[in-house]
Amino acid sequence: MALTHNLGFPRIGARRELKHALETYWRGDISNGQLQATAAELRKQHWIVQRDSGIDLIPVGDFALYDQMLNMTALLGAAPTRFDAGNDEIGLDLYFAMARGNTNQPAMEMTKWFDTNYHYIVPEFDVHTRFRIASSQLFKEVAEAKTLGISPKVVLIGPLTYLYLGKETKPGFNRLDLLPHLLPVYRDILVQLTSLGVEWVQIDEPALALDLDDTWLNGLDRAYTALHGTGTKLLLTTYFEAVDTHAARLKKLPVNGLHIDLCRAPQQLDIFLTDYPTDKVLSLGVIDGRNVWRADLAQPLAILSRAQLVLGERIWVAPSCSLLHCPVDLELETQLDGEIKNWLAFSVQKLKEVSILGQGVNQGEHTIHEALTASTQARKERAQSPRIHNPVVQERLQGLSKDNGRRVSPFATRQVLQHQRFQLPLLPTTTIGSFPQTPEIRQARAAHRKGELGNLQYLEAMRAEILLAIRKQEEIGLDVLVHGEAERNDMVEYFGEQLWGYVFTENGWVQSYGSRCVKPPILYGDVYRPEAMTVDWIRYAQSLTAKPVKGMLTGPITMLMWSFVRDDQPRSVTALQIALAIRDEVIDLERAGIGIIQIDEPAFREGLPLKKSDWAEYLRWAATAFRISSSGVKDDTQIHTHMCYSEFNDILPAIADMDADVITIETSRSRMELLSGFGQFRYPNEIGPGVYDIHSPRVPGAGEMLELLEKACHVINPRQLWVNPDCGLKTRGWPETVAALEKMVGAARLLRTKLATA
Ligand code: GLN
Ligand code: ZN
Numbered sequence: 001m002a003l004t005h006n007l008g009f010p011r012i013g014a015r016r017e018l019k020h021a022l023e024t025y026w027r028g029d030i031s032n033g034q035l036q037a038t039a040a041e042l043r044k045q046h047w048i049v050q051r052d053s054g055i056d057l058i059p060v061g062d063f064a065l066y067d068q069m070l071n072m073t074a075l076l077g078a079a080p081t082r083f084d085a086g087n088d089e090i091g092l093d094l095y096f097a098m099a100r101g102n103t104n105q106p107a108m109e110m111t112k113w114f115d116t117n118y119h120y121i122v123p124e125f126d127v128h129t130r131f132r133i134a135s136s137q138l139f140k141e142v143a144e145a146k147t148l149g150i151s152p153k154v155v156l157i158g159p160l161t162y163l164y165l166g167k168e169t170k171p172g173f174n175r176l177d178l179l180p181h182l183l184p185v186y187r188d189i190l191v192q193l194t195s196l197g198v199e200w201v202q203i204d205e206p207a208l209a210l211d212l213d214d215t216w217l218n219g220l221d222r223a224y225t226a227l228h229g230t231g232t233k234l235l236l237t238t239y240f241e242a243v244d245t246h247a248a249r250l251k252k253l254p255v256n257g258l259h260i261d262l263c264r265a266p267q268q269l270d271i272f273l274t275d276y277p278t279d280k281v282l283s284l285g286v287i288d289g290r291n292v293w294r295a296d297l298a299q300p301l302a303i304l305s306r307a308q309l310v311l312g313e314r315i316w317v318a319p320s321c322s323l324l325h326c327p328v329d330l331e332l333e334t335q336l337d338g339e340i341k342n343w344l345a346f347s348v349q350k351l352k353e354v355s356i357l358g359q360g361v362n363q364g365e366h367t368i369h370e371a372l373t374a375s376t377q378a379r380k381e382r383a384q385s386p387r388i389h390n391p392v393v394q395e396r397l398q399g400l401s402k403d404n405g406r407r408v409s410p411f412a413t414r415q416v417l418q419h420q421r422f423q424l425p426l427l428p429t430t431t432i433g434s435f436p437q438t439p440e441i442r443q444a445r446a447a448h449r450k451g452e453l454g455n456l457q458y459l460e461a462m463r464a465e466i467l468l469a470i471r472k473q474e475e476i477g478l479d480v481l482v483h484g485e486a487e488r489n490d491m492v493e494y495f496g497e498q499l500w501g502y503v504f505t506e507n508g509w510v511q512s513y514g515s516r517c518v519k520p521p522i523l524y525g526d527v528y529r530p531e532a533m534t535v536d537w538i539r540y541a542q543s544l545t546a547k548p549v550k551g552m553l554t555g556p557i558t559m560l561m562w563s564f565v566r567d568d569q570p571r572s573v574t575a576l577q578i579a580l581a582i583r584d585e586v587i588d589l590e591r592a593g594i595g596i597i598q599i600d601e602p603a604f605r606e607g608l609p610l611k612k613s614d615w616a617e618y619l620r621w622a623a624t625a626f627r628i629s630s631s632g633v634k635d636d637t638q639i640h641t642h643m644c645y646s647e648f649n650d651i652l653p654a655i656a657d658m659d660a661d662v663i664t665i666e667t668s669r670s671r672m673e674l675l676s677g678f679g680q681f682r683y684p685n686e687i688g689p690g691v692y693d694i695h696s697p698r699v700p701g702a703g704e705m706l707e708l709l710e711k712a713c714h715v716i717n718p719r720q721l722w723v724n725p726d727c728g729l730k731t732r733g734w735p736e737t738v739a740a741l742e743k744m745v746g747a748a749r750l751l752r753t754k755l756a757t758a
Contacts, residue, residue, distance in 0.1 A: 001362050002304075002308070002313055002314075002315045002316060002358060002362055003056040003057055003281075003316045003317070003358070004054065004055050004056045004317045004318070004354050004357070004358035005055060005056060005057035005058075005153060005202075005283065005316055005317075005318050006050055006055050006057075006059055006319060006323065006351055006354070007059060007062075007202065007204075007285075007289070007318060007321055007322045008059050008062035008068075008155060008322025008323060008324050009046045009050060009059060009062060009322075009324075009347060010046075010323055010324055010326065010327070010328050010347055010510070010511065011042065011046070011062070011063045011064060011324070011511070012328075012509060012510075012511045012515075012517055013042050014328040014332055014507060015332075015507065016509055016517055017038060018038065018039065018042055018065075018515070019515040019516075019517060021034070021038040021039070022035070022065065022066075022514070022515040023515050026096070026100075026515075032092055035065075039063065039065060042063070043060075043063050043141065043144065043145075044144075044148060047060070047145060048150075049348055050351055051150060053348060053351035053354075053355055054351070054352065054356075054358070054359070055355060056358070057153040057200060058145070058150050058151070058152060058153060059152075059153055059154075059155045059322075060141050060145045060150070060152035060153065060155065061138050061141060061142075061152075061154045061155040061156060065092075065095065065096075066095065066096065066099040066121070067099065067119075067121045067513065067514065068120065068157060069113075069120035069121050069122070069123065069157060069162070069165065070095065070098060070099055070108075070121040071135075071137070071138075072123075072156070072157045072162055073098065073121065073123050074090040074094075074095055074098075074134060074135040074137070075133065075137070075138055075189065076131045076132075076134070076182070076185055076186075077090065077130075077131055077132035077133065077134030077135075078123055078125075078129060078131055079094060079098060079134070080098070080124040080169070081128065082105050083097060083098060083105055085134070087132075089134060089135060089136065090135050098121065099121055099514060100514070107121075108121045108122060108123075108124060109121070109122040109167070110122065112606070114209070114210075114240045115240060115608070115609070115610055116240075116324075116325050117325070117510070117518060117520075117562070118325060118511060118512065118513065119512060119513035120165065120513075122165065122166060122167055123163075123165065123166030123167070124166065124167060124169045125163070125166050125167065125168055125169065125175040125178055126168065126173060127170075127173050129178055129181070130181055131178075131181055131182050131184075131185040132185060133185060133189060133192070138154070139192060139196060142154060142193065142196050142198060146196075146197070151199075152198060153199075153200040153201070153202055153235075154193055154198050154201045154202065154232075155201075155202045155204065156186075156189070156201060156202070156203050157203075157204050158203040158204055158223070158236065159179065159182050159183060160205055160207055160208075160216065160219055160220050161205050161206055161208075162182070163175050163176060163179065163182065163219075164207040164210075164212075164216060165207065176215060176216065179219055179222060179223060183223060183226040183227065184226075186223075186227055187227060187230055190227060190230035190231070190232050193232050194230055194231030198232055199232065199233060200232065200235055201232045201233070201235070202235045202237050202259075203227075203234050203235065203236050203255075204237045204239075205220070205236055205237065205238055206237075206238060206240055206321075208220070208238045208243045208246055208250075209238060209239065209240045209241030209243060209261075209610050209611075210241075210610055211612050217246065220249070220253070221249065221253070224236070224253045224254055224255055225254060228254040228255075229254075233256035233257070234256055234257070235255070235256060235257040235258070235259060235281070235316075236250070236253065236255045236258050237258075237259035237283070238250075238258070238259060238260055239259070239260075239261040239264070239285060239289075239320055239321035240261060240264060240290075240321060240610060241261070241264055241610045241611060242261075242264070242265030242268045243260060244265070244267070244268035244271045244272070247271045247272055251272070251275070251276060251277055252277075255280070256279070256281065257280050257281035257282065257283060257316070258272070258281075258282055258283065259282075259283035259284075259285060259316075259318060260272060260282070260283070260284065260285060261285040261320040261321060262284055262285050262300075262303060262320065263285060263286065263287070263288040263289070263290070263320035264290075264320060266303070269284070269303065269307065273306075273307060273310045273311070276310065276311060276314075278314075280314070281314045281315070281316055282311055282315055282316070283315075283316035283318050284304060284307055284316065284317060284318065285318050285319060285320030285321065286300035286304060286317065286318070286319075286320070286354075286357065287300060287318070287320065287350050287353050287354050287357070288319070288320050288350075288567070289319040289320045289321040289322060289323050289324075289325060289326055289350070290320065290321065290325055290326070291326070291564055291565070291567055292327065292344050292345065292346060292508070292522055292564045293343065293344060293567050294342070294345040294349065294353075294375060294378055294379070295345065295353055295379075296375050296376050296378075296379035296380075297353060297356060297357060297360075297368070297371060297372050298372055298375070298376050300353075301357055301360050301361075301365065304317060304357060304360070304361050305361070315361070317357050317358045318354060319350055319351070319354060323347040323350060323351075324510075325510055326346055326347045326350065326510065327347065327505065327507065327508035327509060327510060328346055328347050328348065328507070328509075329346055329347065329348040329349075330344055330345060330346040330348070331348070332506065332507040333506055333507065333508070334506070335506055336503065336505065336506075337503065339385065340503055340522075340524060342378050342381070343379075343381075343382040344522070346508070356368050356372075360372070383568065387524075387525050388524065388525040388526065389526060390501075390525065390526035393526040393527065393577055393580070394526065397573070397576060397577065397580070400580075400628065404583075404628055405624050405627040405628050406627065406631055407633075407635065407659060408634065409635045411659065411661065411684055411685050413635060414635045414636070414638075415661070415685075415686070417636040418635075418637075418638045418661060420636070421595060421636045422480075422548055422596070422638070424479050424480070425752060426718060426719065426752050426756075427709070427718060427722070427723050427748045427752055427755075428480060428722050428723065429477075429478045429479045429480070429723045429744065429745050429748050430478060430480035430481075430482070430664075430722060430723075430724050431473075431478065431482055431724055431725060431729060431741070432482075432598075432600075432642050432664060432724060432725060432726075432727050432728045432729070433482050433484075433485055433550075433552045433598060434482075434484060434485040434488070434728035434729055434730035435465075435469045435472075435482070435484035435485070435486070435729050435730065435734075436729060436730060436732050436733055436737055437486070437731070438465075438733075438734070440461075441461075441486050444458060444461045444462070445458075445487075445489060462487045462537075463540060465486035466483045466484060466540060466541050466544070467544060469481075469486070469541075470483070470484075470541055470544045470545050470549075471544075472734075472738060473547075473741075474545060474547065476738060476741045476745055477742075477745045477749075478547075478741065478745060480547070480548050480549075480550050480596055481545060481547050481548065481549045481550065482541075482549065482552060483537055483538055483540075483541035483549060483552065484541075485728070485730065487537060491554045491558070491600060492520075492521065492554055492558065492562045492563065493519075493521060494533075494554075495554050495559060496521040496523075496559070498530075498531075498533045499528065499529055499530075499533075499578075499581055500525065500526070500527065500528040500529075501523060501524065501525040501526055501527040501528060501577070502521045502522065502523055502524070502527070503522045504519070504522070505519060505522065507519075508522070518562070520562055520563050520564050521562075521563045521564070522564045523560070523563045523565050523574060525566075526577055527574065527577040527580075528577075528581065529580075529581035529584050529585065532585060533585055534551060534552065534553065534585060534589070535585075535588050538551045538552070538589060538592070538594055539592045539594070542592075542593065542594060548595055549594065549596075550594075550596040550597065550598050551586075551594040551596070551597040551598065552597075552598050553582055553585055553586065553598065553600065553629075554582075554599070554600050555582065555599040555600055555601040555604075555625075555626055555641065556575045556578040556582055556625040556626065556628075556629050557575060557601050557603055557604050557607055557622050557625060557626065558600060558601050558602055558603040558604070559578045559582075560574055560575050560578060560603075561603035561606050561607050562603055571607075572621035572625070575621060575622065575625040576621075576624075576625055576628060578625070579626070579628035579629040580628065580629075582599065582629035582630075583629045583630070583632045584632075586599070586629060586630060586632055586633060587633065590632075590633045590634065595636070595637055595638060596638045596640065597630075597633070597639055597640070598639075598640035598641065598642060598664075599626070599629055599630055599639065599640070599641050599660070600641065600642045601626060601641050601643055601658075602642065602643055602644045602727075604622060604626075604643055604655075605643070605647070607622055608651070619651060619654035619657075623654050623655075623658045626641070626658045626660075627657075627658060630658075630660065631659075638661045638662065639660050639661050639662070640660060640661065640662040640663070640664065641658060641660040641662075641663050641664075642663070642664045642665070642727075643655075643663065643664075643665050644665070644666045644727045647674070648665065648674060648677055648678070649674075649677035649681075652677055652678065652681040652683065653681075656681070656683060656684060656685070660685060662685065662687065662688060662722055663685065663686075663688070664687075664688035664689075664690065664724050665688070665689055665690065666690045666726040667691075667708075667726070668689075668690045668691055668692050668693045668708060668726050669693050669726070671711070672708050672711045672712050672715070674689070675687075675689045675711075675715050675716065676715055678715070678716060679715030679716055683716070683720075685720070686720045686721070686722060687716060687720055687721065687722065688721070688723065688724040689708075689712050689716075689721075690725055690727065691708045691709060691712075691723060691724070691726075691747070692704075692705060692725050692740055692744065693725075693726050694725050694726050694727050694731070694732060695726075695731075697732065697733065697736045699736050699740045699743065700740060700743065701743065702743040702746045702747045702750070703747075705743060705744055705747040706747040706750055706751060709721075709723065709747055709748070709751050713755075718751075718755055723744060723745075723748040724744075725741075725744065
């Protein structure tokens, strides 16, 4: 029989129960035992819902109180030496200290999990790193599942991926050298799992989706040869990209099965079906774990049938990857429009799809006839719905010409005109957009949403905040002001709510890191801007001051990346549609007399495909979308963009290609090191490297900022330089914000004098 299985279930809870328990625990309001009880209860519910959805093999070990990579670090006893773990079991205190830091040690680094919006805790390695089984949590969870009558398939991150995703803390050492130390411990874990009666272990090796060199690939062979014969069966799972270039190698590995992602990379099926070893199962990821769309089951069924012809019962049916990146349960959405709801599937619904497909494979297509036709029908209705297709938008897309993506004149010409118009001093000072979102602002917004605060009162409350922000900026002496974004809940949601083509969920949460969740909007149809979105606010702000106020928008790539996107057209097309909507807003702002407009693109780099060979194509359409959004204005209108926390060096040509007049970036934490790439590349336009870190309440000294600015002047011509913080200030309080900005303005003034007299 072909088995159905799941690679991982969202752990945060349908109502974010885990988030709330964690945060209460961190505040000291519940005990360790209470937190563990909530966690156990969630695991139980999740196992039961998976079983009841008809899944044969249920993942155990996919749960984590903070992060799955950190769980591996605890299990493998790989706490960095700076945490002084000794030889004890790694308990909750140490676990959270690694994730969040404690009074003695900063937290371990966190970074993005492949091309998802999930972040994992990066393992730290040095020559002295050694491994041991240091946590019994996984084994407890296996026992827990067994007590509930769940037959567990244990999930582990594989040794290659574990090492690959870590980092060396000192140069002159290669983390792959740790493999011989690591493998015996993995073996011990597998042996222990065997003794607990675990039949299958899913061993995740998503690193195989990246561009690995031969030393790492040879490491893979070494690893799985060493892990062979422990008594448990191994299913080696890959996802997020094609692994077809490694097909021959993977087929030869001494494991009992492979999983491939056929949603991201459907083309890889054939190469795996050819000469597939007779002693292995092949798990086919046919239900997309990365989006929220209901499948037309006829399509995956056709794929499964094709594989079944070759492999018979040795195929397994699964989602493409863990469902960690998908919201939990569509049934909780009570406000969602019925038509659109019928097009969607969240984790629970996706598992039902998997189970129906399993039935179709095992018992014949006729036994799932009803579900099959219903799914095809829903897909058809979606494809034909007038809510998706907007002829106006499509016509505009058709009519786009190269000129729509170009400013009238090259930067050098625009720069002269802009300098004439704004008469800003050398090293102009500005901020990134948001000012503190005070409890009063949040309360007003919540009350407005609930209808307790009328429109007019809300408008007045927000205008009062704008007035306050403008006055404070004038007192501080900033050169280019912002309205402060008080009226915005979130930089994507705020715009999505005003555009056609977006819907929002009540409970569509996905984990971003630790207890943090995001609720990405769903882009379902052609994007269209029915009316101006920000003009009134910015015009009001500008009416309060003689200094220029910068209009503030979110760019097309960020709007795209932080949403669930359509699967019925390429991302590039959706990006262009959003770009047109933003373009109209930019033009409206210009018409309202706003001379400086910032289009934020913090997610620009996030959109990069996993494989380098796909980068150029992405960068081309992403930069085009940005230019479409920004280039409808006159030469003397100044376009800014902002990107936070980015490694830019490998994409500098694309950033230059966006042709923003000014780009502000995060650089203070790297002490301006990120800037050197811009210097070497001879970045042509103006640039504002952040001079202080907004992630902490600490107020830096003016001397510190001056030093950073002087460093920047060595790399970039001072005539090109702007002075600003790293990012928006919405998470800060007013007192520290004012203090830091005063010092920043002071540093800029000092340097201006210095440069003038030099
Ligand atoms: N303008 C936004 C702000 O200041 C930018 C936020 C971001 O880069 N993530 O909040
Ligand atoms: Zn930022």
